[in-house]
Amino acid sequence: MTVGDIRAHPRLEMRGIHKSFGATTALTDVSLRVLAGEVHALVGENGAGKSTLMKILAGVHRPDSGSMLLDGEPYDPADPHDGRARGVGMIYQELSIAPHLSVAENMMLGMEPRRGPFFARSRARAIALKTLAELGHPEVDVDQPAGRLAISQQQVVEIGRSVAMGCRVIVFDEPTSSLAQEDVTRLGDLIAKLAAQGIAILYISHFLEEVRRFSSSLTVMRDGRSVGGYPTATVSDERIVADMVGRDVHDLYPRSARKPGETLLEARIPGVGAMAVRRGEILGLCGLVGSGRTRTLRAIFGLDSIEAEVLMKGRPVVPAPRAAWFAGCGFVSENRKEEGLALDLSIADNVCLPALDRPPGRLGLVQPAELARRTRTWIAELNIRCQGPGQPLGSLSGGNQQKAAIARLIDADCDVWLMDEPTRGIDIAAKARIYQLMDQLVADPARPRAIVMVSSHLPELLGVCDRVMVVRRGRLGPPHIIGQVSAEQLMFEATGAA
Numbered sequence: 001m002t003v004g005d006i007r008a009h010p011r012l013e014m015r016g017i018h019k020s021f022g023a024t025t026a027l028t029d030v031s032l033r034v035l036a037g038e039v040h041a042l043v044g045e046n047g048a049g050k051s052t053l054m055k056i057l058a059g060v061h062r063p064d065s066g067s068m069l070l071d072g073e074p075y076d077p078a079d080p081h082d083g084r085a086r087g088v089g090m091i092y093q094e095l096s097i098a099p100h101l102s103v104a105e106n107m108m109l110g111m112e113p114r115r116g117p118f119f120a121r122s123r124a125r126a127i128a129l130k131t132l133a134e135l136g137h138p139e140v141d142v143d144q145p146a147g148r149l150a151i152s153q154q155q156v157v158e159i160g161r162s163v164a165m166g167c168r169v170i171v172f173d174e175p176t177s178s179l180a181q182e183d184v185t186r187l188g189d190l191i192a193k194l195a196a197q198g199i200a201i202l203y204i205s206h207f208l209e210e211v212r213r214f215s216s217s218l219t220v221m222r223d224g225r226s227v228g229g230y231p232t233a234t235v236s237d238e239r240i241v242a243d244m245v246g247r248d249v250h251d252l253y254p255r256s257a258r259k260p261g262e263t264l265l266e267a268r269i270p271g272v273g274a275m276a277v278r279r280g281e282i283l284g285l286c287g288l289v290g291s292g293r294t295r296t297l298r299a300i301f302g303l304d305s306i307e308a309e310v311l312m313k314g315r316p317v318v319p320a321p322r323a324a325w326f327a328g329c330g331f332v333s334e335n336r337k338e339e340g341l342a343l344d345l346s347i348a349d350n351v352c353l354p355a356l357d358r359p360p361g362r363l364g365l366v367q368p369a370e371l372a373r374r375t376r377t378w379i380a381e382l383n384i385r386c387q388g389p390g391q392p393l394g395s396l397s398g399g400n401q402q403k404a405a406i407a408r409l410i411d412a413d414c415d416v417w418l419m420d421e422p423t424r425g426i427d428i429a430a431k432a433r434i435y436q437l438m439d440q441l442v443a444d445p446a447r448p449r450a451i452v453m454v455s456s457h458l459p460e461l462l463g464v465c466d467r468v469m470v471v472r473r474g475r476l477g478p479p480h481i482i483g484q485v486s487a488e489q490l491m492f493e494a495t496g497a498a
Contacts, residue, residue, distance in 0.1 A: 009072070011036040011200035012057075012088075012169050017066035019052055026052045027224045030066075034169070039191060039201040041211040041232065044221035045244055045427040047385065047397050050204055053221070054171050057202075058090045059083035071168065081110060089162025093174040097154045099147025104128035106146045107161045131160045135190060152183035159190065163199075170194060171202040174425070176210060181288070181456070188214050206427050208237055209459065220244055245429040252428075253463030254436050256443035260466070264450040265329065265416045266311040267300045273476030275469060277416070280448035282438060283479070284465035286458060287494045292474035293454045294334060297418050300324075300452075301331045312416065325354045330414035332405050334421035334454070336398075340405055343394030347386060348375040350393050350404055354412040378407035383433060399430030406434065417441070417451045423460065435464055442466075458487040470494050 012034045019027040027049050034040045042050050055061045057068070059077030068075040070087055077083035080090070098106055104124045113120040113127070128142040137156050140149070146157055155175065162170050172191070176184045191214055195201055203215055211218060212232055220228040220243040228243040237252065261279040268274045272292065277283040285293045299306040302319035310317045312327040324331070333340035341350055352371045375389035382403040386396055393404055402422065409417050417438075423431040441449040455461050461468050462482060470477040470493040477493055 009036070010034065010069070011038075011071060011198075012075075012202075013069040014053070014057065015067050015069075017053065017056060017068075018064045019056060019061060020064055025224060027056075027063075030221070030224070030226045032219055032226065034200045034202060036168070036198045036200055037195050038217060039195050039203055039215045041203045041205065041215035041218035042221065043205070043208075043211060043218055043240060043244065043428070045399070045429045048221040048244070048427075049224040050221055051173070052224075054090070054173060054202070054204070057083070057088060057169075057171065059088075084110060084162070084165055084167065087166065087168040089159075089165065089167035089170045091155065091158050091162070091170065091172045091175055095151070095154050095158055097146045097157065100145055102143050103140060103146050103149070103157055104142040106157050107131065107142075107164055109161065111165055127164055128160065131164045132156070135160055135163065136193060137190075150183075152179055152186065155179075155187070156190070159194075163194070167199070169200045169202065171204070173204045174206065175203075176205065176207065184210070206425070206431070207457070208240065208428060222246060241428055241432060244427070245432070252432055252435065253460075254439045255464075256439050258443050258466060259448070261448065262313070264313060265300070265452070266314075268309040269296065269299050269476075270307055272296055272299070272474060275452075275476055275479075277450045277452050279415070279450050280442050281466040282442055282451040282453055282464055284461040284468035285452065285454045285471055285476075286456075286461050286468055286490055287471035289456065291471045291494065293471045294420055295474070296471060296476065297331070297420050297452065297454055301329065301418055303331070325412060325414075328413070328415040330354070330409035330412055330417055332402075332409065332417070332419045332422050334424055336401055336405055341393055341401060343392070343401075345393060346390045347379070347384070347393050347396070347404055348372050348389035351375045351378055351389075351407045351411050353408060374411060375407070378404075378410060381410075382407055382437070399426035402426050402434070403430065406437065415447075415449055417449060419451060420454045421456065422453065423455075423457075438464055458490060461490075462487060 010033050014030065014032040017027050017030040030053055044050050056063050059080045059082055075086060077086060107128045108124045113123040125142055132138055132140050135156060140153055140156060146154060175187060179187065191201055205211055215232045218230055218232050219226050220240060222244055241252065258280050260281045263276050264279050266276045285296060287293045295304060295306065298304045299308040300310055300319060301324050302321055308319045310319050312329060317323055317327045337343065348371045352374060372389040379386060384400050384403045386400060393401060423434055438451055442451060453465065465482055467479045467481055468490065469479050470490055472494055
């Protein structure tokens with residue numbers, strides 16, 4: 001069989017996959033077909049079944065019914081180790097690197113070469129060096145502890161592990177969530193190189209622009225079913241999103257009539273610069289990772305020990321979280337799991353947390369029934385998929401956790417919203433709902449709010465903001481009016497090329 005013959009036949013087929021967990025049906029009659037050398041994207045909302053399907057492919061779960069074929073042969077892995085040994089590698093969003101082991105030792109995990117009963121270190125080094133050279137990354141030191149590498153290089157080590165094991169299918173699950181833009185480009189080049197070697201790639205991402213850059217075909221999943229399969233080049237974003245949510249979405253970035261009014265927030269940070277945001281507008285902050293975007297937002301809210309002069313509606317406010325909340329300024333952290341939310345507490349406790357400083361109940365006592373009632377309102381308003389206000393927040397998907405973080409600002413009745421990467425790690429349908437909510441808030445004729453938003457995604461900033469400021473090396477640049485500036489201009493300013 002020639003190389004052309006190989007590429008014309010399915011490397012992987014999943015046929016009629018069903019999976020239930022107790023009374024909950026996770027997958028119903030899901031089918032998938034990926035050719036050798038093809039990059040096939042898998043998209044869908046959080047909870048659509050993507051992860052369950054990939055765990056079945058990897059051997060973590062066994063399907064209730066259905067079948068899988070790998071190069072035309074039956075494939076039914078007993079566990080993840082068996083799956084890797086038979087040719088399916090997984091690159092998870094949370095990398096499985098042993099930080100204290102060397103790069104070579106990490107790459108050989110699960111298939112350690114032996115000389116008698118001993119680990120053949122020189123053989124492991126040789127395999128690691130050869131694999132990294134094939135991947136175009138000979139600069140990675142195979143002898144240093146993997147934990148000392150940058151995230152992007154740790155990812156290369158994980159990919160190298162699958163390549164060294166001879167995997168014919170490699171699954172990338174949200175691989176760019178922690179990468180800078182230049183590392184995303186390098187990853188795309190590496191994926192193309194793997195595909196050119198005949199490896200079938202399954203690529204899961206919430207970023208449609210990455211799906212378009214990296215994949216040649218895609219499958220959309222919704223409610224545990226595969227609802228659409230398309231060549232990537234011929235399908236519109238609107239069609240993809242409509243398949244994901246089950247209805248037409250005409251505009252991902254809605255923009256109602258906005259009328260900027262009084263200045264709600266002014267901030268002056270020594271050594272950084274000054275900024276102001278008005279009622280009825282969204283101000284974006286963009287820049288490279290490490291440029292100081294997040295530090296600027298955190299300084300305004302008082303989360304970091306950085307001197308800042310902050311005015312709310314012309315009145316000085318001490319930069320401290322408690323004072324900011326009382327002044328009507330709320331904050332959504334980019335790191336919701338570690339500092340933005342209390343995952344062990346209920347949805348109601350998280351949503352109403354700022355209000356616990358000033359309980360709404362009689363005699364100043366917290367009334368759980370009242371908190372639950374209010375939370376149910378926001379659950380319905382934001383379409384938070386949950387069992388109810390008392391459910392632990394940590395049991396929700398990332399997108400629904402983010403909606404709860406945003407519900408907190410609505411419940412606290414904030415005039416100014418500081419939002420740091422508000423759509424990171426959530427699906428496109430959840431993003432669309434958040435963009436819609438932001439537009440409604442700033443365009444509300446009765447009481448328009450003001451939003452300051454940090455994002456690494458330039459199309460997002462250009463789509464939702466009214467003005468944008470570039471942060472470069474810790475300093476704020478002048479504001480640009482959306483419609484009068486391009487993504488290229490903003491990138492030039494961010495990198496210092498202009």
